[in-house]
Amino acid sequence: MNPQLLDLLWTSLLETLLMVSVAGLAAVLVGVPLGVALTVTDARGMLPRPVFNRVLGVIVNATRSVPFVILLVAIIPLTRLIAGTSIGTRAAIVPLALAAIPFMARVAENAMREVDRGLITAARAMGGTPMQIIVKVLLPEALPSVIAATTVTLVSLIGYSAMAGAIGGGGLGDLAIRYGYQRFMPDVMLIVVLVLIVLVQAVQSLGDWLVRRLSHR
Structure with a gap:
């Protein structure tokens, strides 16, 4: 791979890391409180609010049900409003965050339901x-x-970011499509796939290590 493509690979990796980290932070900051709300307002929760819980649950489930590719297109006006553009890395963060928040809300809710009621x-x-x-x-x-x-x-966001890149969101997905596919450079496609695999493994390993540390405490 020539130096120009190496520079593009590095830039694309940084764009992917930016998309995943910002969207992941938004998912935690919004999704975890939503998970708390779903848990405590349940009929058996500390603050039972059945109607509120049902409405919130429907909204979360409806958002989760939309395939990511459709979500990317459906919220273009909202993306333009928030990011000022509908293409590029900054724009891709908006649908990534909206896809991750309800997912995080449900998994956080399930985690909190496992806490001993005693x-x-x-x-x-x-x-x-x-x-x-x-x-x-x-x-x-x-x-x-x-x-x-x-x-x-x-890990899911890494996959979604590659999908967003394929339709103009920047990052590794954009590099794979523009060079690996459209310019018939299979070596670029292979390198992007390997980088994504390493990135997923690194995130998973770090997460597993943190879980083990916290569980031992």
Whole structure:
């Protein structure tokens, strides 16, 4: 591979990392609170709000049901409003985040449902407020599972980012399509695939290590 393509590969990798990290951060900052809301407002939760829980659940499920490629196209007006453009790395972050948030909300909800209800009952018996129980019991106990869920979300985002790149979102997917496919350079396609595999393995290994560390505590 010539130096120009190496520079393009490095730039594309940085674009992919930017897309995945920003969208992943948005997924955690918005998805985890949504997961908390879904958990505590359930009929058996600390603050049962069946109607609110049902409406929120429908919205989350509806967003998750839309295939990512369709979501990319469907929210172009919103993408332009937020990012100022509908193409490029900055624009791709918007649909990536919107795809990751409901996914993160559901996996975070499942993680928090695994917390021993006896701990929550004991905390309530000791006079803990719902917010105190969420912050000091629910989230710390669910943290290893939430980290595992975040790892799965990031791995999914790497795949989605390559898909976004294929239709003008930049990153490794864009490089693979423009050079590997359109210019008939299979070596570029192979290198991009290998880089994506290494990236996924690195994220998964880091996530697994964090889960083991937190679980031991």
